[in-house]
Each structure stands twice: as C-alpha cells, then as structure tokens.
Amino acid sequence: MIDNVKWEENGVKVKYSKIFTFNDNLDSMSEIYCDSRSNKMKYVILDLSDVNKISLNDDDYRVLAGYDFIASKRIDNLKLAILIDDPHLEEDNNKFFRYFQKYDTSWECKIFFNMDELNNWIPT
Numbered sequence: 001m002i003d004n005v006k007w008e009e010n011g012v013k014v015k016y017s018k019i020f021t022f023n024d025n026l027d028s029m030s031e032i033y034c035d036s037r038s039n040k041m042k043y044v045i046l047d048l049s050d051v052n053k054i055s056l057n058d059d060d061y062r063v064l065a066g067y068d069f070i071a072s073k074r075i076d077n078l079k080l081a082i083l084i085d086d087p088h089l090e091e092d093n094n095k096f097f098r099y100f101q102k103y104d105t106s107w108e109c110k111i112f113f114n115m116d117e118l119n120n121w122i123p124t
Helices: 020-033 034-039 058-072 086-101 115-121
Strands: 002-007 011-021 041-054 079-082 108-112
Touching: 002 020, 002 058, 011 020, 020 041, 041 086, 058 086, 079 115, 086 108, 108 115
Parallel strands: 011 041, 041 079, 079 108
Antiparallel strands: 002 011
8 A cells, every 4th residue: 555655855665555556556656657746856765665465477577677778768777676674575575586686777776674874875
C-alpha cells in the first residue's frame, strides 16, 4: 500500500506499508515518471520499512525492471535505494535487481537496512 510520495530537493521518497504489490509500485512510479521534476532527480528511495509482505511474481519483477529501464533512458545516473527492515524481504528485492541488471543502464540500485547508510549513499 502506498502511504505517500514526497518530493525532496534532488529526488523523491515513496513510503509503503503492509503489503507491497505490483500495482503499488506501478502507480507510484507512474506518478513520479510523469512529473516534470523527475527529469532532474538524482535518487529514488523506496521505503519498505513498514512492509510485511511483498506480493510480486516473476512476471511482475520483469515488467517493473523493464519499466525502470525505459525511464533510465530519460533519467540519467539515478540512484535507486530500497529501505527494508525485515531481512526476509531482501531476497524479494534481489529478484528485481537480477532482472534490472540485464539492462544496460547508468542507474545504481542498492538495498539498505538503515536510513543513515542510505542517506550517506544518495547525493545531496
């Protein structure tokens, strides 16, 4: 479930809770990529720290990776950070990364378990 989409000076943070679904991700990314501010953003933070289940299948991961790849042609050198609290959700997020790594893109993607490390990684 999407809690909010918050634009910051150099990027955007999306907060999710409970169950993270394909439509949640697609809806939030569509909102971001259709916003003119996305042309200059340097990072996207997907905050899944309040998510207790990821409900995506392999086809969902493939579509989302393709969608982000298309966006990467317009938005250069972006850092995509995923914040999780539950180590059991790491493998689910790694599935996305495995599909996304197949594309030639300038984006960097990384999973974090704490906001301080994440904030040190993203550009200010």
